[in-house]
Amino acid sequence: MTIDITGRSASEIAAGLRTRIERGELPPGTLLPPVRTLAAELGVNRNTVVAAYRQLAQAGLVEARGRGGTRVADRAAVAQEGYAPDTVLRDVGTGNPDPALIPDPTAALARSARPVLYGEPVIDPGLEAWARQWMTDQLPHDDTRITVTSGASDAIERLLAQALQRDDAVALEDPCFLSALHTVRTGGYRAVPVPVDAEGMTVEGLRAALAAGIRAVVVTPRAHNPTGASLTADRAAALRAVLAEHPYVLVIEDDHFSLLSRAPLHTVIGPAQRRWARIRSMSKFLGPDTCLAVTASDADTADGLAVRLTPGTTWVSHILQRLTLALVTDEGVRAGIERAAVHYAERNAAFARALTERGVPVSPGDGLNLWVPLPVAAARVREDLMRRGWLVREGDPFFLGDGDHGAFLRLTVHDLDEASARTLADDLARACRVLRADAGSGRIEA
Structure with a gap:
């Protein structure tokens, strides 16, 4: 995509780009010209373009992504931790600690x-x-x-x-x-x-x-x-x-x-x-x-x-x-924190074993969540699990780099009871089997 950019000063360059971004002429993800390229095209010093891009970054209009260049930012809400507020699904992507294990202050x-x-x-x-x-x-x-x-x-x-x-x-x-x-x-x-x-x-x-x-x-x-x-x-x-x-x-x-x-x-x-x-x-x-x-x-x-x-x-x-x-x-609070630590580790390990036994190998690691590698596209697994009543978090938003980084889910399962954990493990493993079989037969892309 060729972008017509004008201006001799940093303020003029930034103002022109800002107007086009706000009008929707440059949608989110649009790659802006490299600094050296734009400076040569406009006949200005490289630092002038750097300053213009900096002004846009300060306004939240563009993002500098290293080798990925400077791109128009997505003004939509960024991915973050927490509950999905308006869902009827069982949310296992929250990243939250168990409120029952937080000490009473x-x-x-x-x-x-x-x-x-x-x-x-x-x-x-x-x-x-x-x-x-x-x-x-x-x-x-x-x-x-x-x-x-x-x-x-x-x-x-x-x-x-x-x-x-x-x-x-x-x-x-x-x-x-x-x-x-x-x-x-x-x-x-x-x-x-x-x-x-x-x-x-x-x-x-x-x-x-x-x-x-x-x-x-x-x-x-x-x-x-x-x-x-x-x-x-x-x-x-x-x-x-x-x-x-x-x-x-x-x-x-x-x-x-x-x-x-x-x-x-x-x-x-x-x-x-x-x-x-x-x-x-x-x-x-x-x-x-x-x-x-x-x-x-x-x-x-x-x-x-x-x-x-x-x-x-x-x-x-x-x-x-x-x-x-x-x-x-407080000794009682510290004892409660230790019990919480044991609980998170045991519940995550138990769920990792359940998935592994069902053909989805997982290493539990440490922390509140499980990082689950998938044999098929995470988006398709998420969609399948939504139909079964689960809301999960895909791994894609956590990655910075472009390219094929694999398919993952990040699950928060430590507050599931035994029956719910078995149901989720069954549903996730079933989704992987069905989608992998469909991909193998050519009915869907892997």
Whole structure:
């Protein structure tokens, strides 16, 4: 598709494209000309086109996709976690923890309120002291600083904003956690996909991303969402060795499952790293509405975060901070979190066995969900399961890169009772058998 673009300044180029996008003349997914090509056609400096595309990215009108170029953004709602609000189907694609396993905050809340005034420290001293002990395992740095943000996504957004400029490249796992992908794209950064295998982020993938000029990397050390993969000791050591050659690349370690994880932590943050942060959210074990995460980081990164978390404007509520501290230091609550961890692991493992026995091999991994590889197109399996009363989540939205990445479902099954789990396993296996047979006979495409 040839796009007629005019203008001599960044503002003129951006305004012309914006008008055409808003009128629907350039539909979502339209590939804009490469920067160098457009600059040559218009007879302007390359930086003029970069600035024009940046203005459009800031307005959410285009997305920079690395080697995939700059494309017109889809203004429709992006994929995200949570329930489908208006469905009569049984939703097994939510990504949610079991509400019955989230601790009741009522008693702790009564002990958490006291007036806090402008100018007081942004971090509750008690939470900071507890978090410092909790956050520093395996960190080879003595200058660790603690910051509190409104959840892990808020932390990632602030970390990238204080370290990067728009159009900078960020390495993300592929497939990728939806909120991280959304944060990077809406921030105007270029997402560079790094493949994930059974041991987590791949070494060759990271090495290629570093060669492509990334300035930050987001890594999930365990319970990777959506695949459930956790870094092994050998893989983490290899990733640390690669990152050691790039000490000023910002390394963000998102240990989102932390207290619930059944896998040991193997960090990618080595002693050579100068810009780093580890994030642990409370959302999986205290509930999504907790909206609080703790970040451990180097001093310079912490200073950058502190500028955006100032007293009197953007600090995290001290009531919420003290409530969090009261819950995570309560022996009964911690015992409940451990029971929840065992429950998630056992239910996912049981469902993985059920599918494997029915001819759909699955490895349970770690985390709230199951990542199910399919022998046929995921969209067709989803449609078949909808007819049987199930709402499932396809794997496609989690992938950054183009091309054939295989067919997957991400299922949230830990709250199914035994009978429902058997029914879903039967229905999914039956759908795969029927669709594979139809594909083999030529009645449908695989």
